[in-house]
Amino acid sequence: MSATGHVLALNTGSSSLKYGLYRVDGDRCEALLTGQTDGPADADPLAGIVDALSKQSLPSPDAIGHRIVHGGPRVRKHARIDEAMMTHLDEARAFAPLHVPPAVDMVKRCKERFPDLPQVACFDTAFHASMPLVAKTLPLPADLREGGIERYGFHGLSYESIVRQLGDGIPSRVVIAHLGNGASLCAVRDGRSVDTTMGLTPTGGIVMGTRPGDLDPGVLLYLMRERGYDAERLEKLVDREAGLKGLSGGTSDMRKLHAMDNEASKLAQDVFVHVARKQIAAMVASLGGIDLLVFTGGIGENDAVTRDAILAGLQWIGDVPSRVMVTEEDEQIARHTWHLTPT
Known part of the structure; x- marks a missing residue:
């Protein structure tokens, strides 16, 4: 990995998309463009983002990062998106049906428009993977808990950012x-x-x-x-x-x-x-x-x-x-x- 690169960060909601192009240099992160799109589900927000980058003569992204609310029971770390990860994300739809499906659809759209760019899934559940057993355990029979029913926690990227800022x-x-x-x-x-x-x-x-x-x-x-x-x-x-x-x-x-x-x-x-x-x-x-x-x-x-x-x-x-x-x-x-x- 080179020291500096440009990342398109996508935060997909159920009816809107927050986005930003960031220049990342080590741990430093500079916003070059940020915005939000709202509109019908059948519109292509990526077209608008690409157009905005072009109009402002900004560099094309070197990678794309996605906020994924839930990775299901088997994915608790931020990770590159490959075919195996797509399978996990499809399985995770059941855990957060309001949030995960539009995010997965956005990953697929990005793959079509930017086929050569690496994509990364950043999970809101990752920050809470450190919770002790007593905090994550829900009072249910063992066979249900073994199937992945537990306290996962969310807003992890937000909490990470606060911890980072506190230093x-x-x-x-x-x-x-x-x-x-x-x-x-x-x-x-x-x-x-x-x-x-x-x-x-x-x-x-x-x-x-x-x-x-x-x-x-x-x-x-x-x-x-x-x-x-x-x-x-x-x-x-x-x-x-x-x-x-x-x-x-x-x-x-x-x-x-x-x-x-x-x-x-x-x-x-x-x-x-x-x-x-x-x-x-x-x-x-x-x-x-x-x-x-x-x-x-x-x-x-x-x-x-x-x-x-x-x-x-x-x-x-x-x-x-x-x-x-x-x-x-x-x-x-x-x-x-x-x-x-x-x-």
Whole structure:
């Protein structure tokens, strides 16, 4: 691998694509172009990205890195994408059906447009591979656990980026709150994940924009038995209709909720704050104390009202130092991709 290269980092969502072209030199990463595309699923966002690179006379990428939310039970490290990896990614669709399929489709599109470029999969689950058995184990029979049902954890690239930014001076016990449309918390001891809120899928944990977070499984059984919900209907409920959107009766955008003045919007905000406080306390318990609380993600970085409300309910812990830090997921993708790209 040469010292310097240009990496196209792709962060594929269910209905949008964040992208960036980065010049990577060792561990340094410089953004040359960043953007986001939104549009119909049948559009080709790569064409727009290539056009943008050309118009700004930017270099073509030497490699492409993808954020992949879930690699399934057999892939827990960032890795080059080859045929064997594509098989693993296809299997991982079942673990995160909202996130993995569009990302896999993007890998295939890139292969068609850039057939000679190496591609790398950067997994949100990788950072949490260090969790101890007691934290990753779900209370289920052995035959189910042996089939890969465990707590995986997500937002790993975001947590990696915070740990990297904190550097050698990182305190021993850090709780990181990645709060956004997707939201989770992570307990970090000496730079390594030891507990987190999301579980087998990115649906669990704290309240999110359209996802409920932790939910009594009896609720789902009730809906199946009494309301006739099948797996597809349940999936739609927990991925797209719950969380802030379900509580407010229409919006998952915290900024809009702040601007609204009705009982439903207030309830949505209060529930979000209440659950975040409880789960921060749970992460503190896993660490045996706390030296620093970091807020990141769209809400964590930009919403002082919500941050202050969360902190106000944690005063019983004592004087907890807190920081707001910008997540650098896409830069992490670029670094990992270049480090895994051969000469």
